[in-house]
Amino acid sequence: MSNPPTTPLPAHKLTFLQSCLSANALKFGTFTLKSGRTSPYFFNAGLFHEGHLLRSISTAFAETIHNSPLCRATGEVGFDILFGPAYKGIPLAATTLLKLCDRSEARYGALSYSFNRKEAKDHGEGGNIVGAPLKNKRVVIIDDVITAGTAIREAIEIIKVQGGKLVGIVVAFDRMERVGDGEAQRGSAIGEVRRQYGVPVLSILSLDDVVEFLRGLGGEEDLRRLQEYRERYQARD
Ligand SMILES: O=P(O)(O)OC[C@H]1O[C@H](OP(=O)(O)OP(=O)(O)O)[C@H](O)[C@@H]1O
Numbered sequence: 375m376s377n378p379p380t381t382p383l384p385a386h387k388l389t390f391l392q393s394c395l396s397a398n399a400l401k402f403g404t405f406t407l408k409s410g411r412t413s414p415y416f417f418n419a420g421l422f423h424e425g426h427l428l429r430s431i432s433t434a435f436a437e438t439i440h441n442s443p444l445c446r447a448t449g450e451v452g453f454d455i456l457f458g459p460a461y462k463g464i465p466l467a468a469t470t471l472l473k474l475c476d477r478s479e480a481r482y483g484a485l486s487y488s489f490n491r492k493e494a495k496d497h498g499e500g501g502n503i504v505g506a507p508l509k510n511k512r513v514v515i516i517d518d519v520i521t522a523g524t525a526i527r528e529a530i531e532i533i534k535v536q537g538g539k540l541v542g543i544v545v546a547f548d549r550m551e552r553v554g555d556g557e558a559q560r561g562s563a564i565g566e567v568r569r570q571y572g573v574p575v576l577s578i579l580s581l582d583d584v585v586e587f588l589r590g591l592g593g594e595e596d597l598r599r600l601q602e603y604r605e606r607y608q609a610r611d
C-alpha cells in the first residue's frame with residue numbers, strides 16, 4: 375500500500391497521543407464496541423488512572439476548551455457546567471474543571487461540574503444527578519469517545535430532561551465513524567450532533583491523527599487494519 379506523505383501532528387496532539395500510548399489506553403487488536411462493531415483498535419480512557427496520566431488528559435481537555443469558541447478572548451465563558459456522563463465521563467469532568475480553575479480562578483472558579491448516576495438513587499438526597507443541578511444552566515458534555523453517538527445522545531437527553539441547555543461537547547477521541555450501517559446513516563456521529571443541535575463538538579484526538587502518527591512510525595500491519603476498518607465505517611461528511 376502506498377501512503378501519501380505525512381503531516382506532523384501539532385505538539386499538543388502529539389503530547390496527548392504519547393500519554394495514550396504510555397497509559398496503554400490506545401490498543402491495537404480486536405475489540406467489540408458498544409455499537410456492536412468489531413474494531414481493530416480501542417481507546418480506553420479508564421487507563422488514565424495514575425496521577426501524571428490524569429493530569430495529562432485533563433490538561434488536554436482544559437486546553438481544548440480554553441482555546442475553543444466556548445471561551446472568548448474577552449474572558450467571557452459560554453458555559454456554566456461541565457457534565458461528565460457515567461461512567462468514564464465522571465473523572466474527566468471533575469479534573470478538567472480543576473485544571474481550568476488552576477489556569478484562571480477568576481475565569482473558571484465559579485463554574486461547576488456534575489454527572490449522572492446510571493441508576494437513580496431512591497434514598498438520601500435521591501435523584502440521578504450528582505453535583506450542580508442542570509436546570510436553566512448552559513452545559514458542556516465531556517466524554518471519552520464518540521463512535522456511533524449513542525452515549526452522547528443519551529447524555530443530551532438527560533440534560534434536556536433536567537432542564538439544562540446544551541452549548542457544547544468535548545471528547546477525548548473522535549473515532550470519525552458513521553452513525554449507522556444503513557445508506558441513510560452515512561453522516562458522522564459528530565457531524566449529525568453538530569447539525570441537529572448547532573453546538574460546537576470538539577475532540578482532542580481523532581482517528582485521522584492516529585493514522586498520521588502510525589504512518590510516521592511505519593506501523594504497517596496496524597495501519598492496514600485501521601484503514602480497512604475506516605473504509606467500512608467512515609462517514610461521508
Ligand atoms: O458513540 P457510542 O457508539 O455510544 O460509543 C462510545 C461510548 O461507548 C462507551 O460508553 P459506555 O456506555 O460503555 O460507558 P462507560 O464505559 O463510560 O460506562 C464509551 O465510554 C463512549 O461513551
Ligand SMILES: O=C(O)c1cc(=O)[nH]c(=O)[nH]1
Nearest residue numbers: 407408416417418519521
Ligand atoms: O465504541 C465504543 O464502545 C468504544 C470505543 C472506544 O475506542 N473506546 C471505548 O471506550 N468505547
